Amino acid sequence: MRLFGRKSFPHGVHPPESKDATRALPIRQFAFAPLLVVPLSQHLGKPAVPLVDEGQEVVRGQPIGRPDGFMSVAMHAPVSGTIRSVHPAPSASGHMVPSVFLEPFPGSTQEVAEGTPCDVETATREEILAAIQEAGIVGLGGAAFPTHVKLSVPEGHHVDTVIVNGVECEPYLTTDHRVMLEQQDDLFHGLRYVLKVTGAERAIIGVEANKPDAAESLRAALPSDLPVTVEVLEVKYPQGAEKMLIDALLGRQVPSGGLPFEVHALCINVATTAEIGRLLPHGRGIQERVITITGPAVKDKGNYRIPIGTPLRFILDTVGVSDDLSRVFMGGPMMGPAVASLDVPVLKGTSGVVAITTAESRSTTEAREYPCIRCAYCVDACPLFLDPSRLGLLAKNREYDRMAAEHHLMDCFECGCCSFVCPSHIPLVQLFRVAKRAVRKAKAAS
Amino acid sequence: MSRPVLEIRTSPHVRSGASVDRIMLNVVLALLPATGFAVYAFGLTALCTLSVAVITCVAFEHLLCKLSRKPTTVGDWSAVITGLLYGLTLPPGLPMWMVCVGGLIAIGVGKHLFGGLGFNTFNPALVGRAILQATFPVPMTTWVEPMGADRLHTVVTSSLALPFSRPEVDAVTSATPLAAWKFDQELAATSDLVMGYTSGSVGETGALFILAGGLWLVARNMMNWRIPVSVLATVAALAGLLHLVDPAYPPATFMLFAGGLMLGATFMASDMVGSPMTHGGCVIYGVLIGALVVVIRLWAGMPEGVMYAILLGNATTPHIDGWLRPRVFGTRRRAGEEGDA
Numbered sequence: 001m002r003l004f005g006r007k008s009f010p011h012g013v014h015p016p017e018s019k020d021a022t023r024a025l026p027i028r029q030f031a032f033a034p035l036l037v038v039p040l041s042q043h044l045g046k047p048a049v050p051l052v053d054e055g056q057e058v059v060r061g062q063p064i065g066r067p068d069g070f071m072s073v074a075m076h077a078p079v080s081g082t083i084r085s086v087h088p089a090p091s092a093s094g095h096m097v098p099s100v101f102l103e104p105f106p107g108s109t110q111e112v113a114e115g116t117p118c119d120v121e122t123a124t125r126e127e128i129l130a131a132i133q134e135a136g137i138v139g140l141g142g143a144a145f146p147t148h149v150k151l152s153v154p155e156g157h158h159v160d161t162v163i164v165n166g167v168e169c170e171p172y173l174t175t176d177h178r179v180m181l182e183q184q185d186d187l188f189h190g191l192r193y194v195l196k197v198t199g200a201e202r203a204i205i206g207v208e209a210n211k212p213d214a215a216e217s218l219r220a221a222l223p224s225d226l227p228v229t230v231e232v233l234e235v236k237y238p239q240g241a242e243k244m245l246i247d248a249l250l251g252r253q254v255p256s257g258g259l260p261f262e263v264h265a266l267c268i269n270v271a272t273t274a275e276i277g278r279l280l281p282h283g284r285g286i287q288e289r290v291i292t293i294t295g296p297a298v299k300d301k302g303n304y305r306i307p308i309g310t311p312l313r314f315i316l317d318t319v320g321v322s323d324d325l326s327r328v329f330m331g332g333p334m335m336g337p338a339v340a341s342l343d344v345p346v347l348k349g350t351s352g353v354v355a356i357t358t359a360e361s362r363s364t365t366e367a368r369e370y371p372c373i374r375c376a377y378c379v380d381a382c383p384l385f386l387d388p389s390r391l392g393l394l395a396k397n398r399e400y401d402r403m404a405a406e407h408h409l410m411d412c413f414e415c416g417c418c419s420f421v422c423p424s425h426i427p428l429v430q431l432f433r434v435a436k437r438a439v440r441k442a443k444a445a446s
Numbered sequence: 447m448s449r450p451v452l453e454i455r456t457s458p459h460v461r462s463g464a465s466v467d468r469i470m471l472n473v474v475l476a477l478l479p480a481t482g483f484a485v486y487a488f489g490l491t492a493l494c495t496l497s498v499a500v501i502t503c504v505a506f507e508h509l510l511c512k513l514s515r516k517p518t519t520v521g522d523w524s525a526v527i528t529g530l531l532y533g534l535t536l537p538p539g540l541p542m543w544m545v546c547v548g549g550l551i552a553i554g555v556g557k558h559l560f561g562g563l564g565f566n567t568f569n570p571a572l573v574g575r576a577i578l579q580a581t582f583p584v585p586m587t588t589w590v591e592p593m594g595a596d597r598l599h600t601v602v603t604s605s606l607a608l609p610f611s612r613p614e615v616d617a618v619t620s621a622t623p624l625a626a627w628k629f630d631q632e633l634a635a636t637s638d639l640v641m642g643y644t645s646g647s648v649g650e651t652g653a654l655f656i657l658a659g660g661l662w663l664v665a666r667n668m669m670n671w672r673i674p675v676s677v678l679a680t681v682a683a684l685a686g687l688l689h690l691v692d693p694a695y696p697p698a699t700f701m702l703f704a705g706g707l708m709l710g711a712t713f714m715a716s717d718m719v720g721s722p723m724t725h726g727g728c729v730i731y732g733v734l735i736g737a738l739v740v741v742i743r744l745w746a747g748m749p750e751g752v753m754y755a756i757l758l759g760n761a762t763t764p765h766i767d768g769w770l771r772p773r774v775f776g777t778r779r780r781a782g783e784e785g786d787a
Binding site: 013015016171243247253254255256257258321325326327328329333334335336337338339340341342354356361363364365367370371372373374375376377379383384385386387389408411416419420421422423424425427429430433 | 450451452453454455456457458459460461462463464465466468469522562563564565670718719721723724771772773774775776777
């Protein structure tokens, strides 16, 4: 939808961008931690089935878990070393997840094992989807939805446009920005696979206006054989949310409770696309990813390529943190969960690790909760045109069924805009998370 | 790295910085120009009326919080707004004890009986004033002339009347422009109305100062401009039309600048708690209030109708919000009825 100026969606908020510290820093390779913890469930769906046993030696890139069914992906060894054990360990979400504990060999190299290559020219659609699943690729933007599932357009549906999401609207994060600048060949090559699999006629790379260098250099490098364009979007949160981006670029609204293919569109993150282009030609799997390590409490801020399974403690020890560290969250500040322990590892879906000090966390810790004064700030912020004020009142009365039946609770994707603007400091999005869980639980029980 | 104590908080980890007390403080600041003009026009009398109104409201709010064993809510500035708005709607020279009684009603009945901040369906200041108007009709319609020569160092004696005694009025009184038009068919000069050289409530005459405060709030995104604009536009359009049909009706400029319309439309109709949540709802609400103002002023028994129009508008707010919900993203126009796809 275009009213004036840049393409955008209605409503939304403008949090401070906080990207200056890392946006210009090239991607750097991170060292191996003394012990890596690789959860077998880093994606939505069923955990992978372990392929390794205690004491076994593995090489970097070797599969250590195979997908368990369609809604599951493979896991690969992030480093050459010895398997110490396979047992449940706490993940960033707080749940216990079966995990592989891997101790690197001293002086382990960055060499990665090669597998069976998947060539974009000769492989069939099904072969490419299987290769993506075997490569363990999930949505790297944060949702960690298995990519091969997302790319499987249901029978009888037609996708005309693939949207490559380079918006990166969360504050602090600059990983997609750096990938767009440094991995353009991977990105375009990955797009060839994506276009072939989906059968789409064209692709649009959507970039927020705060990354003009990325948009310009991508435009200059566009290969002539690819039907792809670059579009610049207004800087506004949550511009990168799938529904908002499709609305902004194509003017189509994904139906409430529906999926993008229903409006003939498909969204895929730039880093995910680049990873397809980087891994598939060599038959490799994901064993590391680019993560922005930043925040006022971090000393050596930057964009690092970090092995999956590296514990947060090792990362923060390496980059150094200030003494008044008060909170660490994974992902951006609008949606990223705060971690309770630094022993949890980074995952495939971890786009950033942000550490803030007491001074920055004050805005949320010292906020006194008032009753709703009906200012309607949340109503004007919600990108889905829900009524967070009324939903909040219903949530406090635990009228969860009514929230879902009459007020579209289940459409809420927890972007956090309502909590961000609320002058009464009502924890709206948290109330909605609890309500959604209760509704899902009741549905599963009945 | 030592083992730091990590805070567990749910996202979002950043906030816009908006807060209830900051919004309320800004409303108080926005009322200061109008308050300043009130004190200039009506002198020490207005200052006393306003002080008593504010002090009564804040003190009673504090007392009610203490009595219900809750932390005091005086710090959120909302009681100050109620007190100030209430004071600005009173006739200068109203006996202080009546000012005090109305303040107790505003906070006790208008605000806390409905559940306190956020739940006060009706504007508390207007609830206080409405009950006062019904109880003491004569003092509530006795109007001191503005710009009296000795206003800055003497207080009108009626202000100091003891409870239940008959107040003596020693100051020069005159009818408000609306009453003069209604009962004597006299039309005040537009320049006098705009500049505030007419009698009226303490704070309703300084139209330009009221508008300046309103603009400041709109610029800070602390007021939905659609409400005052639709109220004023409706009054102007209806009055202009009627004046065109029958010139015996007053012109639009008179209707806009006479009486409490500016103060009511800018600061009371737009009160967040009592007004609808959606932009469309705000316009409907504003048009309704504007139409009621014209109807009451022109055809009802009393000369002024802003107070009742806003209170009636407040009563429709829950219904407007119930009918006019925003259309949820990805649903058809009438979502709930068709069963969402």
